[in-house]
Structures are given as structure tokens and as C-alpha cells.
Amino acid sequence: MTHAKLFIALCFSFCISSISSANDEWTPASYDRRKAIPNDSSAPAKLSPLNELPPLTSNEGVIRRVRLPEGVKAVAITFDMCELDTVTTGCDMEVLSFLRENRIPATLFMGGKWMRTHASRVKQIMKEGALFEIANHNWSHGNCALLSEEGLKAQILWTQAEYELLREESGANDIPNVPELFRLPYGRNNERALKVIAGLGLRVIQWDVAAEAGDNSKPSRAKRNAKTVAAMTKPGSILLFHANLVPKGTANLLREVVKILEGDGYMFVKVSELLAMGEAETVRDGYFSRPGDNYALDKRFGIDGTGRRKPFTGK
Template sequence: MADPLFEIGNHAWSHGNFGIMDPQNMRDQALWTQAEYEILRGEILRGAAEKGASLPDIAAVPNLFRLPYGRCTDQALTLLAHLGLQVIQWDVVAEVMADNSRPELAADVARRVRPGSILLFHANRVPKGTAALLSGVVRELRGRGYHFVTAGKLLAMGQPWRTRDGYFNKPGDNKALDTRFGVDGTGRRPSAKEIAE
């Protein structure tokens, strides 16, 4: 959070699916994440103050939201807007489900990038080889004259392209995830009561 090269956004508490979730759960998913961010920000600022270090410039709350699975509804977009969250998506899916460390993959990803692109990467080791792919893509893009900014800075640089639907590569290609992971998403943890049962 304190590193100025990174901008933290909201991605829902349990990676819940905003394409099939009811409004109260959408609200909970977004607000729980906002609250956790505020707690962590407070801890970082207190720690810096206790050490006598300069306080890092960390936004009070995230104002960007990336939809889990790229799934949404008009109702979700309206709710998130009312919470002060601007929904952002990607236009280049970088990873494949195979070995992402292959050097030729980085060149392929770089060829698909256009000025203003947002690339989708995952930092959870699924799929494998993402760190190597990211390094290769950065090298390729720098070689092509690109530079990198946070999503918030990118949005402030021009007029964003807007859509009412989120997807991976083409509209509808993410709907199969509705039944695969369900409403609560891939990050859901069972409650103590559910574990006991």
C-alpha cells in the first residue's frame, strides 16, 4: 500500500460474482473490502509514525473496483457507483492456462497492447509462470517505448472506453464461471459453523 508504484483497488471480499449476486451481498463484498483497506492503512501510518518515518501518501479508501471474473449487471454497476467506486476492467488477458514462463508468450502479449491498455495478471500462482511472464512483458513493452502508470493515473489521462459488460476476450466468455464458482466466488472461506457441520 505504501509503495507509490502500486494503486490498491477493491476486488470484492471473497471474489464474489457480481453477475449473479444479490444487491445486499454485493454491498457487503465491497464494503468489507473497503473497511479492511482502512484498517491496514491505519496500521501502516501508525507504524511509520512510531518509527518517526515520513508518512506514506496512501489514499484514504480505494476508489477503483475490478469485477471478479469480469461479471456484472446494470444493478451491480449502479450500486458500485453509489458506493463511490469506479469499475475498471482490462483489455488484454496476459496469462494462459499453460506455462506462462515461455518467452514467446511475452512477445504475443506485448503485440496485443495498445496505448491505454490495462493488462490482466494474477499474483496468486494460478496460473503458473506469471512472474516470468510479467517480467518478459515489461521488457517487451519498454522496448516498444511504453511506460507504466497506475490505473487511476491512466483514467485521468484521457477519456476511458466504456462498456456495460465485462468479459475476458469476448462478450459472454465468462458466464460459464457463474456455475463453476457460484455466487461467493473462489475466495470464500467456510464459517466455523459450516466447518463443524
């Protein structure tokens, strides 16, 4: 083999191995599974963020979708990545690698405690830059209708602080300093919670399409369910999925939903982009599909949604 040929062969094999190792980083690993990482219910290393957002000028309420100009076909795909104080959940790398490979922008609503559990994955996502938008989903899934004012503030600010910590460690400086969007765990709130959240400068984003109804662990079922999800989707919709391996078969469903919506001429944008394209449609009280359909969840996850027996106060 001539020197030139050897050089080309070496370059080629180096390129191939670097491409495959980059992709390997996005394949599911054993530590991504539910409960693979031991639970840690301690407070974060930093309790409040350096970057404080200015309070919102209006308390607009709970955003469920966006009214877009005639003919604009855009939707936002969103994922909740959350866990309680009492348990760890997983990180769905099948979902994340699908989004990354297909360059589908998405908004990821992360719990602060979940971020700490999956710190290396969060930093990896942060280094991906503008493709993913990270938003706040409370520290340990505290129910905003049940938390005290100080408990709610701590749930939000601990999450902002954890994001800052991981952002700094990741070296990603092309992503926002702190999240500016917030999602209510269980979709639950009251007027006091809306005031506190607006005071901390975050906009409340829910959804008009709860995508994961039904079992999607079998591809044939996911295909059927995807048709129902696509039929509920309209221009300006915000779709709710999870990427914490709690609902089963999310990746199966997502692939099918994306296929149908792309075929229907939809484009995918992050929630912040969708908000900039039109006018937010809001309600005062969050819910899944019908007003009041989430009230029963108040009693199912400990005293305040965090799984704890004693109220979370941030102390």
C-alpha cells in the same frame, strides 16, 4: 586499523546489511505460498469504512481501456490478488519485488479477505507509497451478477474497511484513505451491480489484454507468450495479470512483457494515471476477451462466486 578506517568499515558493513535486509523482505517466504495460511471465513473486524466515497455522478459502465492523445504510449499493468471464502491463495513476491526493483508502477486489485490473509505483505506494500495503487476486488470474490444487493454492498464495504484497518496499522499516510477503483471478479456484472458500485463511489476497471493465457512456468514458453501479449497491447491498454500464485509462471511472463514493451517505447502508469491521461472506453457487460466468454464461470465457484453453498449476504 585507525579509528577512521574502522569507522568507515563499520559504516560500510552496516549499509550493506541494511540494504540486504530491506531486499530480503521482498523475497518469497514459505508463508506466501498458496494455502500456507489457514482459511478464515469470518467477517472482518470492521464492517464498514469510516471514509465513504461520494456516489459517482455518472454510471459510466465497465472501463476496458483508455483512448489516449496521439503519440502517447502509456499502458497500465494490473494484478488481481484474490481468494474465495473457502480457500486461501498466495502472495507472489517474485512479481512484487520485480516491480519494486525496476520502479514499475502497478495497480493491485485486492480482495478484502485476501488482504487479511496476507496482512503483513499488504502493509509492506502500503509503506512503499505511491509506486503501488491498491484497488477493491470484492471481499471473497463474489460474482456481481449473482450477489443480492445487500451481499454486493457487503463485499465491497468489508474490503474498504479492511483496507482502512491495514492502512492505519501500517502507518502509511501518503496513500489514499480508501480505494477508488473496483474490479469485477470473473469480469461479471449486470446493470443493477453497476448502479450499486457507482452508488458507492467506485469506478469499474477491467482490461483489454488478459495476459496470462497459457502456461508460463517455463521461461522459454513465457518468452513466446509474451510476444502474443505485446502484440495485443496498444497505447491506453490495461493488462490483467495475477499476483496470488494461482496462474503459474506470472513472474516469467511479466519480465518478458515488460522487456518488449519498454523496447517498444511504452511507459507504465497506474490505472488512475492512465484515466487522467485520456478518455475511458467502456462497455456495459464485462468479459475476458469476447463478450459472454465468462458466463460459464457462474456455475463453477459455489452459489455466488465465493465458493459458498449458501449465498453471501453479509449477515
